[in-house]
Amino acid sequence: MKKEFPIIETVRLILRKIITEDADDMIVYLSDKDVVKPMGLAPCQTVKDVWDEIGWYKSIYEEGTGIRWGITLKNSDKVIGSCGFLNIHTKHYRAEVGYELSKDYWGKGIASEALEAVVQYGYHHFQLERIEALIEPTNLPSQKLVERQGFRREGLLRHYEFTCGKFDDLYMYSIIKEDLNLN
Template sequence: MPEIFDFTTFPTLTSERLVLRAPEPDDAADLFVWRSDPVVQRYNSEPMREVAEAAALIAELRREYADRRAIHWLVTLRDDDRPVGLFGYVGWAPGHHRADVGYDLRRDHWGRGIATEALDLLLRFGFDRMDLNRVEAQTIADNHESVRLLERLGFRRDGLRRSYSLEEDGTYHDGAIYGLLRHEYR
């Protein structure tokens, strides 16, 4: 088995179309594009109003990596270094061989398989280099794009938290918990 990842060098990941790299302070304006989009942020925090909020988020993502608490990757296309998505492992519990994933993508890049390709890179890295046995994802149950993404990669629904979050439409939405185990990953 390859060496377990130890945070000393940032793990840039590459696939046919994508390069997943570390967030840099200069990425704030690009991150702001999708984090200020109310459709992308529908099931997440309030849309950002100023680029300074994106800069603060990037500083926090970098701090979490430096503190060895999380790994956040910006998604770029091979021929363009400007980021279009943010994917990451948060809540890594090495003793239990388990971590949670989170992801979002600029809206004009939806529907091209970019999220599938990016999440697959994270999965391969997680099972190979972080020695994970379980990857977990929590999503609002009627976030159809997110649910389709998880199911396409083999995640199974482990449970449902009824009326888990109050969304901006003023109603409670169920929260779904998805898991993918190492032996289920192709």
């Protein structure tokens, strides 16, 4: 994945590389406990905290274990969220998808549009067979979002992650290539 960072364009969105200059936009949502709690993160307190997150995006891309796009509206270059893959296992043709969106943009179909584009990218460009989403049982909006995209709930992973001082149960969702009739 050392080539030029890919840009994804949808009807309303441009998904692009996140850079350090985006930190001021990103702190708006990464400091919001309602946005970051389902991610297992503590809210960012400073722009330096956001730089650390951007540094993680850069490292997973360089290592080939993930890719995270900044979500922007076509009429603005302001980053309002992110979406992408982590834990890419090329040998097994699978990856985990994750996303977050500034609360100001919830309920407008933006996360759905970004997720659909990223899933399609994963199948066409990474030749993924399986894409997973791990979602907290209390995060009903995210469960509904992935279910509308065709993901299926496979089961509950008990005490799967230790984040913010506690063990979290997570639902495992997945979508496989044949679910979308892709060739």
